Amino acid sequence: MNNQKISTRSYKGVRDFYPEDKFVQQYIFGKMQAAAEKFGYEEYDASILESTDLYRAKSGEELINEQVYTFTDRGGREVTLRPEMTPSLARMIAKRGNELVMPTRWYNIGNHFRYERPQKGRGREFWQLNADIFGVDGLEAEVEIIGLSYELMKSFGAVNDDFEIRVNDRQFVQKVFDESGLDSEQSYKMSKIFDKKNKLTQDVFEEQVGEVLGGDAGNFLNKIQNVETPQSIKDVIEKLNNRGVDNVVFDLFLMRGLDYYTGIVFEVFDMDPANNRSMFGGGRYDNLLDIFGKEKLPAVGFGMGDMTIFEFLQSRDLLPVYKPSADLYLCIFDFEYTDFTDKLAQDLRDQGLNVAVDYSYAKIGKQIKVADKKGISFVICIGEDEVKKDEFVLKNMSSRDGVKLLKSDIVAKIKQ
RNA sequence: GCGACUAUAGUUCAGCGGUUAGAACAUCGGUUUGUGGUACCGAGGAUGAGGGUUCGAUUCCCUCUAGUCGCCCCA
Numbered sequence: 001m002n003n004q005k006i007s008t009r010s011y012k013g014v015r016d017f018y019p020e021d022k023f024v025q026q027y028i029f030g031k032m033q034a035a036a037e038k039f040g041y042e043e044y045d046a047s048i049l050e051s052t053d054l055y056r057a058k059s060g061e062e063l064i065n066e067q068v069y070t071f072t073d074r075g076g077r078e079v080t081l082r083p084e085m086t087p088s089l090a091r092m093i094a095k096r097g098n099e100l101v102m103p104t105r106w107y108n109i110g111n112h113f114r115y116e117r118p119q120k121g122r123g124r125e126f127w128q129l130n131a132d133i134f135g136v137d138g139l140e141a142e143v144e145i146i147g148l149s150y151e152l153m154k155s156f157g158a159v160n161d162d163f164e165i166r167v168n169d170r171q172f173v174q175k176v177f178d179e180s181g182l183d184s185e186q187s188y189k190m191s192k193i194f195d196k197k198n199k200l201t202q203d204v205f206e207e208q209v210g211e212v213l214g215g216d217a218g219n220f221l222n223k224i225q226n227v228e229t230p231q232s233i234k235d236v237i238e239k240l241n242n243r244g245v246d247n248v249v250f251d252l253f254l255m256r257g258l259d260y261y262t263g264i265v266f267e268v269f270d271m272d273p274a275n276n277r278s279m280f281g282g283g284r285y286d287n288l289l290d291i292f293g294k295e296k297l298p299a300v301g302f303g304m305g306d307m308t309i310f311e312f313l314q315s316r317d318l319l320p321v322y323k324p325s326a327d328l329y330l331c332i333f334d335f336e337y338t339d340f341t342d343k344l345a346q347d348l349r350d351q352g353l354n355v356a357v358d359y360s361y362a363k364i365g366k367q368i369k370v371a372d373k374k375g376i377s378f379v380i381c382i383g384e385d386e387v388k389k390d391e392f393v394l395k396n397m398s399s400r401d402g403v404k405l406l407k408s409d410i411v412a413k414i415k416q
Numbered sequence: 417g418c419g420a421c422u423a424u425a426g427u428u429c430a431g432c433g434g435u436u437a438g439a440a441c442a443u444c445g446g447u448u449u450g451u452g453g454u455a456c457c458g459a460g461g462a463u464g465a466g467g468g469u470u471c472g473a474u475u476c477c478c479u480c481u482a483g484u485c486g487c488c489c490c491a
Contacts, residue, residue, distance in 0.1 A: 007482090009482080009483090012482090012483095055491090067489075067490085067491085068491095083491060084491040085491090086491070087491085112491085114489095114490080114491080116488095116489070116490080117417090117486095117487095117488090117489095118483095118484090119484080119485060119486070120484085120485065120486090122490085257489085257490055257491075258490090258491060259491095260491085303491090331451080333450065363448085363449065363450095363451090364449085364450055364451050364452095365448070365449095365450090365451055365452065366451095366452085367451085367452090368451055368452040369451095369452045369453080370452090371452075372452045372453060373452090373453095379451085379452085381450070381451065383450065384450090385450080393450095393451085395451075395452085397452075397453090400452080400453085402451085
């Protein structure tokens, strides 16, 4: 036998969730679920394991070679831990084919894995909400998805000044590029520079634009500086305004990294000057089913990761205070009252209360202290008096009060 | 893949080339044997691994490992 000590650390980049962490996670997921279902989205799920071919077909080589967890199973199959939800979603949608009644609205909250260097707000395992609507050609779909994002932010307690929704239209950008005479390679490079613009100084930006154009950038820079908001964006903004969403702006340089977007794209920005960055976003991607040989399907969706929204909520002091699941803690004076206490606990559980029992038989003050440290709201101590009279003192831990009541009144008193 | 920084108790941090490595918080016990939050007393618990310089290294140097942050990337 070896006596090497096993580290208590979790595997690099993945996270443990202690009860306090899980509580916050459940809060966040609860808000995500509520917002999605409010708009009539149906929950779906898939395995975290997918055939590597699925990603090979859809994504670039770099993703497969460097950024995913891939291994060979005992049967010689190549397997990949899902790095995102969209390929699985596309596979499921394609498999159902014409069975699906359009429009279809689906959402999922699941964990994903990618092999990269962990750093602030980014791990090798992350959880993400995906919400997508299929079968709607018009801007109503974009407006709904952006509206859903907005609703979700509000449900977290964010106010309009906290965040800003930036919108762009890839087709419009392409039109601008075409009018300026850029070929397809130049257009692709230019879109990458647009995407990075926020991180560049104006000088560097202009220099890089010049490099792509291979000469004088003056006309092009002048053109994009004076570009007018396209009609599609005007429509989206107007429809959102009608819904009460007024922190929406046009941003010609918003591209989003993904190549698969085909139309409107949007991102939600944190307006905190100390942390002014993109939190999440989405857009239209009508070519989703290409790799399955299916015809085009209109699709608009967005994804929201748990780590970025957590940091936002933390910075705005919008995270909930931890509360344990137990409503009531039962303390026992002496071993002989245990059966009585267990029966009481079970009765109360059958009535819908979450009840934990202290089996330490330590001094009663100590048992109460344990309940206090655990943050449980109510305590009842069981001893000779209680067993004899069938009457109980319900201690409210925050007010320090105790009220005498009958067993039949305990549940009502706690739930009030 | 590249770069910077860091590594001391469960956690956050001190410390000094030299006797027994300190504190706070947390944990446990006690002051208090039918009732908790304050206060007081006490206890357990640590120098990431290997090598080098030195009479002596937790301290200085090197390697490894791990972590944090940034770049790249971001589905």
